[in-house]
């Protein structure tokens with residue numbers, strides 16, 4: 001409903017938090033601070049295509065008013081009552097006051113805002129070792145006390161008197177209350193913390209144009225009869241892709257154009273992971289890994305001046321620039337440009353790579369890299385996989401020979417052990433990831449905690465028919481295996497498929513791979529053929545598996561699919577209908593690797609004990625994740641495991657690839 005909407009509201013909130021954490025320096029201090037911020041900002045945002053997500057000031061919960069110019073990302077007010085109100089001039093960043101309900105306050109047109117913040121913070125930090133910055137409770141200046149467990153990044157209390165005090169359990173994020181004096185409060189080990197927050201926020205938003213949900217202008221609080229979390233434009237015929245909700249949120253459009261939560265998707269959500277925090281893993285990927293990759297690709301081929309110029313432009317853009325629309329020559333058919341438009345390009349073009357969802361930024365980077373090398377043609381470089389030399393080198397490596405030779409010994413084992421060995425081969429094969437190795441040379445040190453942090457393998461086997469029962473007795477069993485990396489991960493994936501076919505535990509297998517090179521080593525159809533040839537050429541038990549798969553491909557028991565959505569920068573919750581139907585038809589879908597896991601559960605700061613079954617409830621059939629942990633997102637841990645990991649001293653357990661999980665939702 002195009003039109004004009006005026007929203008006004010006042011919210012009061014109070015949060016009291018306290019906590020005790022333990023481990024290592026001693027700091028004591030009491031800070032008192034008072035900040036009054038008054039901001040008036042006016043701006044004009046012109047959007048094409050509508051899509052306006054509504055304000056959702058839930059009952060009893062404060063909401064954010066963000067007087068920003070231009071790009072305004074998500075505000076996530078804290079669980080309970082917290083508020084976020086930042087009259088910043090210039091680039092607005094996400095304010096993640098706590099895990100909790102997200103609210104998008106996007107295409108604000110004219111906004112007035114007033115925030116009063118009053119804070120009292122007291123804290124005690126005990127540290128051992130490391131470099132400790134002196135206590136600087138400067139007179140007249142408050143300072144931040146951050147009782148956090150694990151990694152604690154920078155705190156930047158505002159110029160003047162501001163304070164930030166966030167006793168979060170789990171990973172702490174930067175709290176950038178304002179540009180100003182920075183203070184590093186790093187590896188805190190023993191921490192006691194108490195925070196009292198009292199907030200008053202008032203604001204008004206005027207919006208014009210776009211699609212605005214009817215009759216939901218909150219006054220003080222949301223009306224209970226306004227539960228619609230977004231408004232959709234019409235579905236794009238034939239694609240099944242949803243239009244409307246903010247990309248990457250997991251919401252989807254119903255056929256009528258209204259937004260519905262995916263069936264059974266939990267209403268509770270968590271902040272989307274961004275790459276905007278210096279020192280964090282996602283930030284490192286954008287700021288370091290991507291430029292390193294561009295240089296590596298640049299050196300690996302004798303590109304001509306045009307391609308070199310394009311690579312240099314990407315190098316300049318990817319670390320410090322903004323997301324740019326796909327150029328007209330990026331896609332001769334135009335189909336991919338349309339897809340990217342649906343996948344969020346219109347919403348994110350012009351924004352810093354660091355301010356859009358990390359999953360989106362990374363995925364888009366690979367699309368741009370392929371443009372730069374001329375992959376989508378026309379021209380001599382059309383279809384040339386820039387990562388192929390590295391993938392082939394890995395297939396030819398002596399380690400691969402050793403792994404294939406070890407298969408000969410497997411035949412001696414009882415079936416159950418062989419099945420387990422092949423499942424674990426496929427699971428840990430996920431560590432063989434070329435992109436990951438580029439920035440994680442330290443990975444490999446095993447920690448004190450069990451390497452497998454969740455193991456639902458029994459549940460996985462219970463989904464498949466018992467060995468020896470034929471399809472005539474129980475109907476055909478189909479395995480969908482959504483592959484991840486080529487080379488030394490794809491080989492054990494194929495071996496697992498071959499074994500399950502041989503054992504009669506599956507009758508058909510559908511192997512999903514990427515339609516084009518992606519995340520350095522992700523498998524494409526060409527990589528499947530390379531791996532298959534490698535198996536056949538290896539001789540022994542490996543060759544027997546290779547020949548079995550070859551035959552199964554020729555008689556249709558194994559098929560390979562390269563769906564465009566496999567390279568989408570979005571979570572699987574946004575998958576199109578044809579892919580959904582594929583997964584729905586499978587007896588079980590096994591998703592391999594870190595990236596697939598991020599897309600399966602949504603790339604969000606879930607508390608690690610969030611139920612895996614709940615966050616994957618939208619998936620159209622039984623689903624299993626086999627993943628080594630190489631990025632921050634994780635769900636489905638039990639509290640004991642999480643505590644043991646946090647206490648283990650392995651600060652990078654989420655990202656180092658030293659731990660793995662097998663999680664299943666039946």
Ligand SMILES: O=P(O)(O)OC[C@@]1(O)O[C@H](CO)[C@@H](O)[C@@H]1O
Pocket residue numbers: 285362430433435436484485519592593594595596598630631
């Ligand atoms: O999906 P994969 O191959 O297991 O991992 C992909 C990965 O290397 O790429 C991302 C960072 O670039 C992280 O999700 C992860 O570390």
